[in-house]
Structure formats: C-alpha cells, structure tokens
Amino acid sequence: MVDPRWEATLDRILELTVVLSRDMDEELERMGLTGSRAHLVWELERRGPSKQQALAEALGVSPRTITALVDGLVATGFVTREPHPTDRRATQVTFTTQGRAAAKALVDGHRELASQLFAEVPADRLECFDEVLAGLLARLREISARA
Amino acid sequence: MVDPRWEATLDRILELTVVLSRDMDEELERMGLTGSRAHLVWELERRGPSKQQALAEALGVSPRTITALVDGLVATGFVTREPHPTDRRATQVTFTTQGRAAAKALVDGHRELASQLFAEVPADRLECFDEVLAGLLARLREISARA
DNA sequence: TATTGTTATACTCTATAACTATA
DNA sequence: TATAGTTATAGAGTATAACAATA
Numbered sequence: 001m002v003d004p005r006w007e008a009t010l011d012r013i014l015e016l017t018v019v020l021s022r023d024m025d026e027e028l029e030r031m032g033l034t035g036s037r038a039h040l041v042w043e044l045e046r047r048g049p050s051k052q053q054a055l056a057e058a059l060g061v062s063p064r065t066i067t068a069l070v071d072g073l074v075a076t077g078f079v080t081r082e083p084h085p086t087d088r089r090a091t092q093v094t095f096t097t098q099g100r101a102a103a104k105a106l107v108d109g110h111r112e113l114a115s116q117l118f119a120e121v122p123a124d125r126l127e128c129f130d131e132v133l134a135g136l137l138a139r140l141r142e143i144s145a146r147a
Numbered sequence: 148m149v150d151p152r153w154e155a156t157l158d159r160i161l162e163l164t165v166v167l168s169r170d171m172d173e174e175l176e177r178m179g180l181t182g183s184r185a186h187l188v189w190e191l192e193r194r195g196p197s198k199q200q201a202l203a204e205a206l207g208v209s210p211r212t213i214t215a216l217v218d219g220l221v222a223t224g225f226v227t228r229e230p231h232p233t234d235r236r237a238t239q240v241t242f243t244t245q246g247r248a249a250a251k252a253l254v255d256g257h258r259e260l261a262s263q264l265f266a267e268v269p270a271d272r273l274e275c276f277d278e279v280l281a282g283l284l285a286r287l288r289e290i291s292a293r294a
Numbered sequence: 295t296a297t298t299g300t301t302a303t304a305c306t307c308t309a310t311a312a313c314t315a316t317a
Numbered sequence: 318t319a320t321a322g323t324t325a326t327a328g329a330g331t332a333t334a335a336c337a338a339t340a
Contacts, residue, residue, distance in 0.1 A: 006261050006265045006273060006277075007257065007258060007261045008277075009261070009265070009273065009276070009277045009280065010257065010260060010261040010264065010265075012280050012281060013163070013167070013280065014167075015284060016160070016164075016280065016284050016287065017163075017164035017167065019284070019287050019291060020160070020161075020164065020287065021164065022291075023287070023290070023291050023294070026294070034329070035330095036329080036330060036331095037329095051298080051299095052298075053298060053299080061330085061331070062331075062332060062333080063298075063299060064299085064301095064331080064332070065330070065331055065332075066299085067300065067301095068329080068330070068331085069329095069330085072328095072329080084298095087297090087298080087339080087340075088338080088339060088340085089297065089298045089299075089338065089339045089340070090298055090299080090339095091298085091299075110154065110157065111154060113157060114153050116286075116290055117157065117283060117287060117290070118153045118156070118157075118283075120282075120286065121279060125275065125278075125279050126153060126156065126279065128272065128275040128276065128279070129275065129276055129279035129280070130153075130155075130159070131272075132268060132272050132275070133156065133160065134159060135267075135268060136163065136264060136265075136268070137159055137162060137163050137166070139263075139264055139267065140163065140166050140170070140264060141166065143263055143264070144170050147170070147173070147174075181306070181307085183306080183307060183308090184306095198321075198322095199322065200320080200321060208307085208308070209308075209309060209310080210321075210322060211310080211311095211322090211323085212307070212308055213322085214322065214323065214324095215306080215307070215308080216306095219306080231321090234316080234317075234320090234321080235315080235316060236314095236315060236316045236317070236320065236322070237316090237321055237322075238321080
C-alpha cells in the first residue's frame with residue numbers, strides 16, 4: 001500500500017497531460033494541423049517519403065485511417081501522393097515545400113517547449129525528476145503489458 | 148538556453164501521456180465507457196445530480212456535446228434524465244445503479260493505479276519528483292496563459 | 295495467394311447556428 | 318429578453334469489411 005497523498009501526484013501527472021495537449025493542439029491549429037495529422041508529419045520527417053502502409057504501422061492505426069489523414073494533408077497542401085518507384089500498388093507520401101517547413105516548425109517547437117518548460121529548474125532537480133520519470137514509464141509499460 | 152539532453156525528458160513526458168491514456172482507454176472500454184463519457188461520470192460523482200448546463204461548464208465543452216454524451220450514457224444504462232425539481236426547462240442527470248457502480252470503479256481504479264505506479268519508488272525520490280512536477284505544471288500554465 | 299490502398303459504412307467527439315420551451 | 322436543451326448540419330478521427338489492382 002502507498003501513502004494516499006501520492007494520489008495527488010497522479011492527479012498532477014494527469015493534469016499535465018491535459019494542459020500539455022490542449023496547448024499543443026492550439027499551436028497546431030495555428031499551423032493548420034490537427035494532432036493526428038501532425039503526428040503523421042512528424043513520422044514522415046523521421047522516415048522520409050513513405051508508403052501509407054509504413055505510416056499506418058508507425059502511427060499504430062488502420063490503413064483506412066491513413067487514407068483519411070493523407071487525404072486531409074493533401075487537401076491542405078502539406079503532402080502529395082506520388083507513384084511508388086518500385087511497387088505499383090503503393091503510393092509514396094512526400095512533403096510539399098509547405099509540409100517540409102511545417103515539419104521543421106514542429107521540431108523547433110518541441111525544442112523551444114523543452115527550453116521554456118525546464119529553463120528555471122535546477123539541473124540536479126531535473127535530473128532527479130527525469131530518473132523517477134524514466135522509472136515510472138518503465139513501470140507503466142510493465143503494468144500495461146500484463147493487462 | 149537549456150541543455151539539449153532535456154529534450155529527451157520532454158519526450159518521456161509525452162510518451163507517458165500516450166501510454167497512460169491508451170491504458171486508461173482500454174480499461175474504460177472494458178467497463179463500456181469512453182474517455183469523454185467517463186469524464187462526465189467522474190464529474191457527476193463529484194457534483195451529484197446535475198443540470199446538463201453545469202456539466203458542460205465542468206467539462207469545458209458545448210451544451211450540444213453534453214447532449215450527445217448524455218444520450219450515449221443513457222443508451223448504455225449509466226445515467227437517466229429526470230425532470231429538474233425547480234426549473235422546468237432543465238433536465239437533471241442522475242446515476243443509475245450501474246452508473247454509480249461505474250463511478251466507484253473509476254475512483255477505485257484511480258487509487259489502484261497510483262498505488263501500482265508508485266509502489267516501488269522511494270518516498271524521498273517521489274517527493275522530489277512531485278515538487279518538480281508541481282513546478283512544471285505551474286510553469287506550463289504561465290506559458291499557456293501568455294499565448 | 296498476399297499485399298496496398300480505396301470505397302462503403304458506422305460510431306464517437308466536437309462545434310456553430312437555429313429553434314422550442316420556459317424563466 | 319435570457320437560459321436550457323434539442324435538432325440540423327458538419328468536420329475530424331477511428332474502425333471493420335468488401336473490393337480492385339498489383340505482386
């Protein structure tokens with residue numbers, strides 16, 4: 001059994017996730033992206049031009065969902081569908097100029113957020129935080145795998 | 148400027164949110180709830196029988212969305228719509244027996260998760276973690292308010 | 295036969311705007 | 318005139334199943 005006051009810690013974690021995702025969604029909306037589409041953009045940046053199938057696996061969603069997400073990103077000018085060079089069944093999703101700029105903005109925004117968020121935390125405190133955090137993440141994966 | 152390795156800390160926070168919400172959603176699905184409906188159930192437990200208007204404010208969504216959520220919860224047997232005792236324009240959302248049991252399960256599950264998650268973390272480490280966490284949350288609210 | 299992506303269909307969450315009933 | 322909730326409509330994310338084209 002655990003000291004019940006740590007329930008408040010879980011509450012804080014939960015609230016952090018809420019505030020964080022609300023903020024990120026607002027930022028993304030200003031760029032003309034949604035959370036899911038930004039996730040696809042992020043993965044496309046990491047992988048380079050990709051088959052939809054590969055993106056489906058990377059995002060952990062169905063092929064049907066990728067069709068919808070790519071439809072949206074094509075309509076708003078972030079990516080294009082090109083014929084795949086070697087497999088005529090497949091399409092290759094590639095960035096437009098706008099899409100590449102958006103991907104860069106995502107990467108920069110991530111760095112910027114880390115900077116703003118941690119700027120005033122002393123290094124030794126942050127180190128402690130990070131170590132416990134890593135442990136919690138591992139623990140959560142255990143719990144998750146067992147369920 | 149901040150040590151760039153703390154970007155990995157932000158990544159861990161983000162990943163924690165992903166794993167946490169995936170796990171919670173699976174648990175909720177086993178109970179026949181979605182995340183949004185569970186949120187309504189949680190608030191209804193805190194407030195007791197409520198007008199939809201009050202729930203809309205509590206969840207931060209539109210009245211239209213509350214109509215949809217309550218429709219879903221009525222259809223799946225968690226709540227009922229009763230006439231409001233003093234305002235004939237309003238409806239009062241109240242738990243069924245099943246709904247009350249679900250609310251209790253949510254509260255218990257929250258406690259249980261905190262227990263499992265923090266069980267093996269030494270108290271002094273957790274204290275450090277919690278203090279930094281509280282600071283980050285406050286910092287994030289500042290950033291959020293300024294934007 | 296297996297894989298890639300699409301069409302068809304459906305459910306959930308969310309919103310705005312117009313409308314009804316009541317205050 | 319203002320408030321509570323609904324209907325109408327719409328966009329986004331998600332899924333399964335059936336299907337076409339290609340491997």
